[in-house]
Amino acid sequence: MSARWVFLTLGLVLITGSPVLAQNDKPAVVPAMSERKSDPAESRRVEEGSGEQKFQQNCSRCHHAPEGFSPRIAGTIVKHMRVRASLSEKDARDILRYLNPQ
């Protein structure tokens, strides 16, 4: 199979499959952080030292918060970010608690 067919097949699977997977996971999806709280762009003060503040101080510097994701990958996301953003162990714990408070 040529690389081009791999490319096209993977693209179709991702484009068509990801919304389906997302829909299947809908009951378990963590709502967007912005939906659970008010808009961070507003002047509302977040709690000092909270996971939300640490998310804004570290993760949001480079990218916008995802609109929602399954709580089953919250730990994986935080481990990924711990390496990417050189998060301290405590900050990683606080952010995980913020992403998945259950």
Place this chain on the structure above:
Amino acid sequence: MGTAQDTPLVSGGVGFITQTNGGNTTYLPVISPLAAAPLGKHLLFESRATLVESFSPKGNGEPGYDHSFFTGLSFAQLDYLGGKHLTVVGGEFLTPFGTYNERLTPIWISNFASAPLIFSLGTMGTGSGLGGMVRGPAWSSGSVSVDYAAYFSAASTNEQIQTQRSTGAKAEVYFPRKRLELGTSYGRRIERAHENFVGAHAWWEPSEIPVKLRSEYAHGEHAQGYWVETDFRFSRSTAMATPLTRLEPVFRWQQTFRSSPDPNDGLPTADAQRADFGLDYHFPHEVRINTSYSRQFSSTGNRNVWETGIVYRFLFPTWRGK
């Protein structure tokens, strides 16, 4: 962290980008998948690849398009989360020099479709290394954190993994309350003509206003340059945004200075200045449109660069849970 939250994930972006550079147009359908899989409590495997098909009109009155296909691994690494201050990385990793390569290259993050002109300085051309790296927070408190990274890379000419024999290190100080980061980088290529690179960066993202100010400087033995980028996000929350506040104006200013010829460093052959004006629009459901116009000034000729792209970001577990 309980294992129930540690399901492997697939993320990344699918996009279609058009670029018109000096009158030559290129169409780029691109997929950039990312996978991350924890292996127990201390190990994490993560990888990102890029698959691009490039189409451009044949020109000279000929009908049809020339096209080429590119695949490459940006990184495929195993991370050992060794403790509070140390993560050991093995495999292929993003070269830790400056900020752009490690933080802003994903197509679902970058504000502009094209990398800064100085991108290849210090990142050893390809932006990837093959070997080992240590990194982590050297010291961290509520008001300041000091991070470090140091690596050694072997050379690889594999089609998907192209790296150079090199070594380097990076250190940065971050003041989270001020959202101010200052950092410095060093890199040394230790194959063919050895070359040293040094860099510095400053990021400031005040929490009171949704503005970001990012800048980076890099110096090589044949050229040096810098870029400064600022953007204004009317609303940081896509879910709460109105049609107007989904807009994000972006501006980047770049300058490069050539001290001696180097056909391989990827920078303009003569001193150049470039202004990039961008306007991004954030649709719901992780879809974003990036548009930009750039004007590049150089003694070898001025040029216009137009870029438009649409990118969808996906993020989901690899399998369903109970």
